[in-house]
Amino acid sequence: xxxxxxxxLKSFLYLKIMKLTKRKGFNFxxxxxxxxxxxxxxxxxxxxxxxxxxxxxxxxxxxxLKGMSKFAYISQTNSIDSQVKGYEDKTKTKLNPLEDNFLPxxxxxxxxxxxxxxxxxxxxxxxxxxxxxPEFLKMVCDFFSQTTEPLNRKVWGFMNNLNNNxxxxxxxxxxxxxxxxxxxxxxxIHSWLGYESEWNSSDYVDKLNKITKxxxxxxxxx
Numbered sequence: 001x002x003x004x005x006x007x008x009l010k011s012f013l014y015l016k017i018m019k020l021t022k023r024k025g026f027n028f029x030x031x032x033x034x035x036x037x038x039x040x041x042x043x044x045x046x047x048x049x050x051x052x053x054x055x056x057x058x059x060x061x062x063x064x065l066k067g068m069s070k071f072a073y074i075s076q077t078n079s080i081d082s083q084v085k086g087y088e089d090k091t092k093t094k095l096n097p098l099e100d101n102f103l104p105x106x107x108x109x110x111x112x113x114x115x116x117x118x119x120x121x122x123x124x125x126x127x128x129x130x131x132x133x134p135e136f137l138k139m140v141c142d143f144f145s146q147t148t149e150p151l152n153r154k155v156w157g158f159m160n161n162l163n164n165n166x167x168x169x170x171x172x173x174x175x176x177x178x179x180x181x182x183x184x185x186x187x188x189i190h191s192w193l194g195y196e197s198e199w200n201s202s203d204y205v206d207k208l209n210k211i212t213k214x215x216x217x218x219x220x221x222x
Contacts, residue, residue, distance in 0.1 A: 022091075022093060023056070023057050023087060023093075023095065026056045026057075026083055026087070027083065029076075029079055031076060031079065031131040032052060032076060032079075034131050035048070035072045035075055035076060035131060035133075035134055036048060036049065036072070038072065038133060038134060038135060039068055039069065039072055039134075040068070043069075044067060044068045044069040044072070045069075047065055047066075047069035048065075048069045048072045048073055051065055051069070051073050052073070052076070052080065055080055055081075055084060056080065056083065056084060057095070058095055058096055059084060059088075059094065059095025059096030060096055068134060068135070068138065070149075070152075071134035071135070071137050071138045071141075071152070072134040074134070074137065074149075074152055074153060074156050075131065075132040075133070075134045075137055075156060077153070077156065078160055132156065132159050132160065132163065132168070136172060136175075137152070137155065137156055137159065139179070140155060140159075140175060140179075141155050143179055143189075144189075144190075144191070144192035144195065145192070146192050151192075155192065158196055159171065167200075170200070171199060171200075173205060174199055174200065174203070174204050174205060175199065175204075177204040177205040177207070177208045178195070178199070178204040180208055181204050181207050181208040181211065184208075184211055185211065
């Protein structure tokens with residue numbers, strides 16, 4: 001009975017949030033579309049889009065994403081959260097009033113002029129950079145055993161920082177080569193923290209190219 005009541009209350013509050021949302025729209029970045037198209041099955045596509053829309057319009061952070069839809073969302077977290085924060089700061093409106101640690105605006109603050117549509121425009125300097133492919137993110141996390149969500153986010157944060165500094169493309173090139181090289185050689189694999197600091201200290205593309213595959217031995221024919 002109690003469980004049913006709590007469930008009904010949760011559903012009621014969820015619907016109230018949906019009815020009370022005042023946000024009219026948001027910029028749907030090309031990277032959202034690209035990541036969506038990277039997902040191979042409809043279940044992951046729907047889960048990713050649901051999470052994106054719920055976060056943008058209702059401020060609800062996803063907690064039940066799994067598999068590739070989870071990695072797809074994590075790869076876009078910075079852009080999504082920046083858009084939500086920008087809207088909330090500009091309008092002084094909390095999309096999710098049930099979220100903890102929200103302090104309403106104090107009296108006396110200078111009134112901020114907003115557009116009729118309440119749409120927050122992203123700054124030019126926050127234009128999208130190369131997207132972080134969720135499959136690449138998952139491959140790296142699995143290879144270096146960074147498989148929990150907090151560790152996933154740390155790896156993504158490192159990649160995003162490289163992306164912001166124009167180094168991500170080279171990181172992808174070296175990391176793909178590093179993983180292949182380590183699988184073909186007997187060398188010890190770095191820890192993730194070790195690889196973070198040393199990924200560009202060696203040219204793993206060159207090392208991979210120099211690996212000599214063992215020559216098959218054939219028995220002489222009689």
